[in-house]
Amino acid sequence: MEVSPSVVWRNKPYRYRLEVRRCPKCGRAFREEVEVCPKCNERTERVRMAGRGKLLSWAKVCQVPEGFEDFSPLYFGLVELEDGSRIIARLTDVLEEPKIGMEMEAVLRKVRADGSTGLIEYAIFFRPAF
C-alpha cells in the first residue's frame, strides 16, 4: 500500500488536527479541501471536529497490509463525535474488545515510519477515554 507524500500533504488538516470543511447551509462535512459545496454552491468553512465521542461500531482486522505487521491486529471504529459528526478511524490502546457506546477520545499517533524516505506519518486515532 503506497501513500504518496502529496496525498499525505493534501489530507493534512484532517489527519493532524481533525479539521474538516463544512457547508454552512446543509451541514455536510468534507475531509478534502472542498471550497464550495457541490449541492448548495455555498462556500465551505473550516471547522474543527469534536475530539470526543461514542463508539457506534468497530471491526478487527487480522489480515493487515504489508508494512503494518507490527500493528496486527488493527482495530477500526465508527465514532459519533460530541458535535454529531461521524468518523471512521483506527482505534489504538485497545487492550480488550471495544464495547459499543464506550467513550472515545482523539489522539495523534504514528502510523508508520517510511524507511526509504525517513518520513514519519501521523494520523488521528481514537482510544478509549477514561
Ligand SMILES: [Zn+2]
Ligand atoms: Zn451544502
